[in-house]
Amino acid sequence: xxxxxxxxxxxxxxxxxxxxxxxxxxxxxxxxxxxxxxxxxxxxxxxxxxxxxxxxxxxxxxxxxxxxxxxxxxxxxxxxxxxxxxxxxxxxxxxxxxxxxxxxxxxxxxxxxxxxxxxxxxxxxxxxxxxxxxxxxxxxxxxxxxxxxxxxxxxxxxxxxxxxxxxxxxxxxxxxxxxxxxxxxxxxxxxxxxxxxxxxxxxxxxxxxxxxxxxxxxxxxxxxxxxxxxxxxxxxxxxxxxxxxxxxxxxxxxxxxxxxxxxxxxxxxxxxxxxxxxxxxxxxxxxxxxxxxxxxxxxxxxx
Amino acid sequence: xxxxxxxxxxxxxxxxxxxxxxxxxxxxxxxxxxxxxxxxxxxxxxxxxxxxxxxxxxxxxxxxxxxxxxxxxxxxxxxxxxxxxxxxxxxxxxxxxxxxxxxxxxxxxxxxxxxxxxxxxxxxxxxxxxxxxxxxxxxxxxxxxxxxxxxxxxxxxxxxxxxxxxxxxxxxxxxxxxxxxxxxxxxxxxxxxxxxxxxxxxxxxxxxxxxxxxxxxxxxxxxxxxxxxxxxxxxxxxxxxxxxxx
Amino acid sequence: xxxxxxxxxxxxxxxxxxxxxxxxxxxxxxxxxxxxxxxxxxxxxxxxxxxxxxxxxxxxxxxxxxxxxxxxxxxxxxxxxxxxxxxxxxxxxxxxxxxxxxxxxxxxxxxxxxxxxxxxxxxxxxxxxxxxxxxxxxxxxxxxxxxxxxxxxxxxxxxxxxxxxxxxxxxxxxxxxxxxxxxxxxxxxxxxxxxxxxxxxxxxxxxxxxxxxxxxxxxxxxxxxxxxxxxxxxxxxxxxxxxxxxxxxxxxxxxxxxxxxxxxxxxxxxxxxxxxxxxxxxxxxxxxxxxxxxxxxxxxxxxxxxxxxxxxxxxx
Numbered sequence: 111x112x113x114x115x116x117x118x119x120x121x122x123x124x125x126x127x128x129x130x131x132x133x134x135x136x137x138x139x140x141x142x143x144x145x146x147x148x149x150x151x152x153x154x155x156x157x158x159x160x161x162x163x164x165x166x167x168x169x170x171x172x173x174x175x176x177x178x179x180x181x182x183x184x185x186x187x188x189x190x191x192x193x194x195x196x197x198x199x200x201x202x203x204x205x206x207x208x209x210x211x212x213x214x215x216x217x218x219x220x221x222x223x224x225x226x227x228x229x230x231x232x233x234x235x236x237x238x239x240x241x242x243x244x245x246x247x248x249x250x251x252x253x254x255x256x257x258x259x260x261x262x263x264x265x266x267x268x269x270x271x272x273x274x275x276x277x278x279x280x281x282x283x284x285x286x287x288x289x290x291x292x293x294x295x296x297x298x299x300x301x302x303x304x305x306x307x308x309x310x311x312x313x314x315x316x317x318x319x320x321x322x323x324x325x326x327x328x329x330x331x332x333x334x335x336x337x338x339x340x341x342x343x344x345x346x347x348x349x350x351x352x353x354x355x356x357x358x359x360x361x362x363x364x365x366x367x368x369x370x371x372x373x374x375x376x377x378x379x380x381x382x383x384x385x386x387x388x389x390x391x392x393x394x395x396x397x398x399x400x401x402x403x404x405x406x407x408x409x410x411x412x413x
Numbered sequence: 414x415x416x417x418x419x420x421x422x423x424x425x426x427x428x429x430x431x432x433x434x435x436x437x438x439x440x441x442x443x444x445x446x447x448x449x450x451x452x453x454x455x456x457x458x459x460x461x462x463x464x465x466x467x468x469x470x471x472x473x474x475x476x477x478x479x480x481x482x483x484x485x486x487x488x489x490x491x492x493x494x495x496x497x498x499x500x501x502x503x504x505x506x507x508x509x510x511x512x513x514x515x516x517x518x519x520x521x522x523x524x525x526x527x528x529x530x531x532x533x534x535x536x537x538x539x540x541x542x543x544x545x546x547x548x549x550x551x552x553x554x555x556x557x558x559x560x561x562x563x564x565x566x567x568x569x570x571x572x573x574x575x576x577x578x579x580x581x582x583x584x585x586x587x588x589x590x591x592x593x594x595x596x597x598x599x600x601x602x603x604x605x606x607x608x609x610x611x612x613x614x615x616x617x618x619x620x621x622x623x624x625x626x627x628x629x630x631x632x633x634x635x636x637x638x639x640x641x642x643x644x645x646x647x648x649x650x651x652x653x654x655x656x657x658x659x
Numbered sequence: 660x661x662x663x664x665x666x667x668x669x670x671x672x673x674x675x676x677x678x679x680x681x682x683x684x685x686x687x688x689x690x691x692x693x694x695x696x697x698x699x700x701x702x703x704x705x706x707x708x709x710x711x712x713x714x715x716x717x718x719x720x721x722x723x724x725x726x727x728x729x730x731x732x733x734x735x736x737x738x739x740x741x742x743x744x745x746x747x748x749x750x751x752x753x754x755x756x757x758x759x760x761x762x763x764x765x766x767x768x769x770x771x772x773x774x775x776x777x778x779x780x781x782x783x784x785x786x787x788x789x790x791x792x793x794x795x796x797x798x799x800x801x802x803x804x805x806x807x808x809x810x811x812x813x814x815x816x817x818x819x820x821x822x823x824x825x826x827x828x829x830x831x832x833x834x835x836x837x838x839x840x841x842x843x844x845x846x847x848x849x850x851x852x853x854x855x856x857x858x859x860x861x862x863x864x865x866x867x868x869x870x871x872x873x874x875x876x877x878x879x880x881x882x883x884x885x886x887x888x889x890x891x892x893x894x895x896x897x898x899x900x901x902x903x904x905x906x907x908x909x910x911x912x913x914x915x916x917x918x919x920x921x922x923x924x925x926x927x928x929x930x931x932x933x934x935x936x937x938x939x940x941x942x943x944x945x946x947x948x949x950x951x952x953x954x955x956x957x958x959x960x961x962x963x964x965x966x967x968x969x970x971x972x973x974x975x
């Protein structure tokens with residue numbers, strides 16, 4: 111790389127000061143753009159979500175939760191291979207719905223890691239001192255959280271798939287199911303990442319952030335169960351179906367069952383209109399979280 | 414018990430955002446209870462069953478552990494994290510007094526925001542101060558006390574207190590308890606439910622209120638865990654190390 | 660009048676020895692604890708304040724152990740390094756709370772006095788959250804002074820202060836020390852220590868490197884015999900010239916041997932010189948070499964550890 115010639119600073123007249131040329135040079139070469147900054151932020155966020163490159167203490171929780179996600183899958187696989195059978199005892203999408211508690215804890219534990227520290231220690235303005243726009247910061251963090259959640263959910267599915275093949279269940283039967291499962295994982299990841307980061311971005315203290323994320327998710331899922339129970343008592347199936355809209359995880363479950371034909375676990379959106387409502391709600395939630403995050407960071411001063 | 418420690422602690426827990434969160438949980442419970450009452454009505458038979466189901470599923474299993482987690486860890490965790498606990502420790506004040514005071518404040522808050530709303534929610538749904546609301550009120554009170562003490566201890570011992578508390582309350586008590594019945598023997602939720610079950614009495618079985626442990630065992634374990642947690646937290650606070658990294 | 664006594668105190672964290680066999684007695688007046696970052700100053704102060712158990716040895720305040728003894732805080736005030744306090748309280752509320760926690764007979768009067776001492780009366784009703792760094796430091800001082808302690812420990816009190824605040828704090832410490840209190844503050848900046856501390860304790864890499872009057876230590880450092888190893892183009896001629904200098908007391912020629920290292924073939928050995936007057940010798944050496952037409956390849960102090968303490972004290 112060739113650096114341009116620096117002009118020699120002339121020595122000052124006697125009695126004055128002098129700046130010695132000790133060989134510092136300006137960098138005028140090509141610079142990596144904002145895309146690179148954004149990608150670095152994404153990679154750092156993703157690694158941070160699993161505590162990689164951080165202290166042992168930061169690794170314990172995410173890895174413990176990843177293990178908690180995979181353990182039931184491993185048990186399923188062992189049971190299937192030992193007992194035999196022509197299908198896994200639990201489908202991919204059903205598996206995902208059943209381990210949502212673990213996903214929620216992971217989100218609660220790690221979403222604050224991604225956003226709270228930056229806010230609490232007031233380093234966000236430093237990021238914006240780079241040629242990085244606020245939307246790009248938000249996008250990078252969202253993408254990192256989404257990817258982290260996707261990895262968390264995809265890994266047990268892949269383990270189940272490998273186990274199914276080991277148990278001599280035909281590939282052609284399993285592959286479409288797995289694809290659907292992975293798509294479901296992605297959907298859960300996108301929806302939950304937005305909700306989690308949004309709440310965490312409003313609670314700069316880490317401990318409080320964790321509690322806030324889980325509280326909101328639990329209250330919503332509790333409300334969903336309650337409404338469903340009430341509707342069930344009344345015999346109102348439409349209301350029971352629509353109750354899925356209340357909680358993010360049942361919302362995704364509803365989209366999966368009504369649009370993609372996955373076997374539903376709890377709620378069945380009523381008819382085609384129900385499907386449209388669920389999809390619209392999901393899209394609204396994701397976009398809404400993104401816009402709310404943008405609004406949150408617009409309030410962060412530049413200096 | 415020290416009034417100044419109590420005042421500082423309650424101000425810290427009830428700080429602006431934490432207070433919002435503490436309000437959100439009981440508010441959700443009460444809204445659901447009102448909805449249930451309005452929509453499902455208070456039939457002579459159905460009301461008790463639905464009330465038991467809601468107070469159990471949302472109150473005892475979700476509201477209480479979460480509130481206690483916020484109040485119990487919030488009573489001491491942030492101070493240890495940012496090092497401001499030195500202003501309490503560098504005083505001629507027994508460490509056990511600090512821990513006991515903080516535990517009492519947390520318990521008070523959980524009672525106010527947790528046990529009381531459970532009782533009120535029960536009254537709303539059943540339309541009176543019957544066995545079900547009182548049973549769940551008492552169970553919630555005891556659960557709040559035990560959870561607060563345990564989570565306070567967690568906050569003294571670990572920087573990951575909130576997540577560890579979640580793992581215990583959500584994974585161990587709820588999820589693992591469903592599949593591994595043995596896990597329910599070590600569950601504050603089940604111990605408190607045993608008390609609720611005995612308060613409700615003969616109707617309990619019909620309403621589906623069934624604890625995994627008997628009443629004497631439950632009472633002994635609740636006492637033991639509460640007292641033991643406070644004692645051990647005091648012990649650990651005497652030798653706590655204030656490291657610089659956050 | 661109180662004395663903090665450390666007897667053979669060590670503290671290790673796993674394999675890392677943070678404080679290594681330190682014995683010191685800190686009496687009335689202002690004492691500066693000096694040392695570079697990571698020298699073990701904070702660890703030492705934490706042990707003096709009873710927040711860390713010594714791995715070996717004892718820390719006592721007038722024969723009362725400090726560790727696991729909450730009663731010593733009646734006579735001990737601590738100004739921690741960290742900034743965090745109870746942010747949602749006002750300065751007044753916070754100092755008053757500290758006074759109440761000490762169970763003082765008249766907490767309000769004590770808080771009033773402490774806040775006046777640090778000149779924070781004007782800002783006492785604002786929330787601590789809104790304070791600048793210097794104001795935080797002063798409120799921290801007020802909480803430590805509220806019970807009129809005989810011993811005051813301050814961990815890096817001058818960090819982040821502007822020159823005016825620095826001066827004010829120096830005056831305050833000077834006054835408190837003059838009242839017969841035992842005051843210890845840590846710093847890694849020589850000038851701070853020089854200006855107010857009657858005594859200094861120097862920590863280097865966990866060891867107690869020096870203690871006593873600041874000027875006395877400085878004198879000891881410069882006047883003690885210094886040893887150098889010199890490599891030159893003509894060791895024998897250099898040795899002859901050097902021994903004629905009055906500032907040296909002994910010269911020894913070490914037989915050279917060749918050693919292969921990463922930078923090529925390197926000669927080890929040369930002339931060992933013991934200089935009695937360090938300043939004169941350093942001045943004379945280049946002139947001697949120039950006069951004899953000898954090229955100096957390397958002049959290296961032979962006594963590394965003490966030298967680093969010395970250069971630290973003088974050069975900073």
